[in-house]
Amino acid sequence: MVGLNLSRNKLTGSIPLDIGRITNLNFLDFSRNRLSGGISTSLSELSHLGVLDLSYNNLSGKIPQTTQLLTFNESSYMGNPSLCGRPLVKSCPGDEAHHDPNYSVVDNGDAINNSDDNLITQGFYIAMGLGFFIAFWGIFGTILFNKSSRYAYFQVLNRVEDYVYVRVELMKSRLRKTSLNQ
Incomplete structure (x- = not known):
């Protein structure tokens, strides 16, 4: 080049x-x-x-x-x-x-x-709204109305929170060690 x-x-x-x-x-x-x-x-x-x-x-x-x-x-x-x-x-x-x-x-x-974008039409907006509504209530509704799904969902959130907390604490301790060694 x-x-x-x-x-x-x-x-x-x-x-x-x-x-x-x-x-x-x-x-x-x-x-x-x-x-x-x-x-x-x-x-x-x-x-x-x-x-x-x-x-x-x-x-x-x-x-x-x-x-x-x-x-x-x-x-x-x-x-x-x-x-x-x-x-x-x-x-x-x-x-x-x-x-x-x-x-x-x-x-x-x-x-x-002045060009009209043929992709974005009224049907596009209707499909987007309908898709959002179905996806949102499909996930949120299941968590809201099904006790076992709600329990599993919050259990996963707690595990993710614990994992992130441990990783952050490990990084902080490594940074302290490297800063003290210098």
Whole structure:
């Protein structure tokens, strides 16, 4: 694994055009610097790149629409106010409007996620409540109404309490011994 972390170094200028020549680069972090200019298409030559962080710089222009660079999410590019294009919600001037049905842009330019989570529905909440009710009363009701179960339950609790008490006392005595020997 080959990584290059140049974050938080107050670097200025642009991303080197020949950065793509670094073979087998898996991790590249230029975040929180003062880099400006566009994103070089040579980054798309980094075929082994698994982590890319260009966030919080002064990069501008359109993110190159290469397969390699589109695999990274919005957090890799955030904090660059003049950067636009996918995977950012902000579309570039002159492009046809970038429309993702899961996002809406409000007046202040912030994106709001409108996606509906199909897993969490009314049926999900009903099933969760019913499951909790049955499990709770299945265990608590048995302990409450069955004398032998209640006795066994508290007997187990007493054994656990005794075990924990003995273990804590043993640890305390070992710590005292080691502190006195030093």
